[in-house]
Amino acid sequence: MKTVKISLNSIDKVKSFVNDITKFDSDFDLVSGRYVIDAKSIMGIFSLDLSNTIDLNIHSETEIDAILETLKPYIVG
Numbered sequence: 001m002k003t004v005k006i007s008l009n010s011i012d013k014v015k016s017f018v019n020d021i022t023k024f025d026s027d028f029d030l031v032s033g034r035y036v037i038d039a040k041s042i043m044g045i046f047s048l049d050l051s052n053t054i055d056l057n058i059h060s061e062t063e064i065d066a067i068l069e070t071l072k073p074y075i076v077g
Contacts, residue, residue: 005053006074026060
């Protein structure tokens with residue numbers, strides 16, 4: 001598992017993030033405080049506090065490089 005910090009501070013960013021992430025078969029979790037939601041769930045994402053950065057847990061060993069390349073626009077730091 002790999003964890004990166006991401007920022008989803010607009011509705012358009014959330015929509016494009018979900019579209020990008022659903023291309024992969026791996027599982028993804030978003031962690032904000034004590035809440036953990038499926039990163040492929042657009043409704044779940046909107047239930048989080050999007051004003052802060054969010055931890056994205058990537059549960060993949062094989063396609064991690066492709067995933068990180070696709071998620072580059074959302075990764076912070």
